[in-house]
Amino acid sequence: MTSAAYDVVAIGNAIVDILSQSTDDFITAEGMTKGSMQLIFDPAEADALYSRMGPGQEVSGGSAANTIAGLAALGQPCAFIGQTADDQLGQVFAHDIQSLGVHFATPPATGGEPTGRCLILITPDGQRTMNTFLGAAQNLPESALDQRTLEAGRILYLEGYLWNAEHSRAAMKRAIAIARAAGRKVALTLSDTFVVEAHRDAFFALIDAGELDLLFANDNEVRAMMQTDDIGAAVKALAARVPVLVCTHGADGAEAHAGDEHARVPAEPVAKVVDTTGAGDLFAAGFLAGQAQGRDLETSLRMGAICAAECISHIGPRPQADIKALVEARLRG
Template sequence: MTNPKFDVVAIGNAIVDILSQSTDEFLAAEGMTKGSMQLIFDPAAADALYARMGPGREVSGGSAANTIAGLAALGQPCGFIGQVADDQLGQVFAHDVQALGVHFTTPAATGGEPTGRCLVLITPDGQRTMNTFLGAAQFLPEAAVDAETIAAGGILYLEGYLWNAEQSRDAMKRAIGIARDAGRKVALTLSDVFVVEGHRDEFFALIDAGQIDLLFANDNEVRAMMQNEDIAAAVAALAVRVPTLVCTHGPAGAEAHEGDEHARVPAEAIDQVVDTTGAGDLFAAGFLAGQAQGRDLETSLRMGAICAAECISHIGPRPVADIKALVAEKLG
């Protein structure tokens, strides 16, 4: 097995976030649950919601893409596979990810759905409510899974959101096979409770078949996987089924289990929570960077917590500060 060219290669939704300040009253009027993510299936409905929102700004997003952006900011070589359309937002996404130094060569789709976008409403308490039109992202074909890129990555990182569409799910299954044949590790982030509820049995089939080496989840996703409201019991039960489990607990920190090894760290203190968009994505970036650097579980968790804290201190899902320098300073 050759040394990897990239520390991490991710497959995920290639979408552009449109971020807008909002109010609890607007969310209630729109019938939204604060802090949740809902899918929009009709591009006209996405356009109509956008028209009702306040002023917004465009930032390239997508869960796994945010993680890759964090890894690039930490100095780790990485690649990304995801589909945009041949339109203005697609050009925005491609420019942004390539400008970070990320290897991204997935051809843009012509015809069909436009580039995906996520309409993110941010309330004064920093909570984000996401309304996602996946567009072209969900139609990632198997042909877009470049075998050479997958085999060149030390870890293949899969975004659970993309498991919802049959075409992109088939592409990810092909990628798992390529990574396994190349002797690489495979990581999966569960993404959201609704993803778990729709695909719990499939995820367990992958885990039990030894196809997943590293699983990222938050409290609610672990509860949904194990169908147990006792979070400590749910984490313990899930940890014995996967080689490495990382569970985030929001303001209560995060923990990781790997065989008999267990580590837990508190959340990093910040002055004010501005926007929680992308916090879990940047946590994964810090943890994966730590693992790529040969760090132990506790240090990797701390790196994740530092990156997540920087993320929630400003609007937008990607780093603003020099997180590489920030991690070095805080680790000492």
């Protein structure tokens, strides 16, 4: 196995987030489920919702892309593969991720659907309700995969949201094959309960075939995978099936299992929860950075918790503080 140029190569949705302050009444009136993510399939519907929202702030997003942004801020070399369109939002996304020092060379698509966007409504309690038009992101073709980049990543990190579309699902399967042939590890984040409900059997097929080395999930996703409300039993059962399981519990912290090894940490204190968008993504960034640095499970979990706490202290899914310095200071203290 050749040396790795990147600690993590991620495949995910290349989208731009549009964040807006909202109220519970607006979310109810729009028929949304607070704190969830729903897909928008018609660009006209996305435009209509945007017109009804309050003033918005544009920030490049996408779950795996946010994780990669966090890893880059922590000083880890990484790369991202995701499909944009040849339009203004696509240029914004490419500029933002490349400016972080991330290798991103996926050619933009011409014709077809525009670059994806996620309309995020943030209520006063910091909860985010997401409405995602995937656009070009879901049409990532196998031909857009760069084999050399995939072979050069120590870990291939896959975003569960992309499993929903036929083109991107095929691309991810091909990426797994390339990474495996190169002797690399593969990680998957389950992304959302609706993703689990739609693809539970496919995810277990990957697990049982030994294709996954690391699984990220929150407690609701673990419950959905194991089809039980008993979170303790669900975590135990799922952990027995994957080499490494990382489960986040929101304000109740996070835990990780690797064979007989188990660690759990509390959530880091935050003066005020402003926006929970990207919290899980930045947690994954901290944990993966810890693993890349050879840290143990508990320290890696702490790094994830520190990064997530920074994320929820401001609007937007990407770090605004120097999280590398923050993590070093918190670990020392």
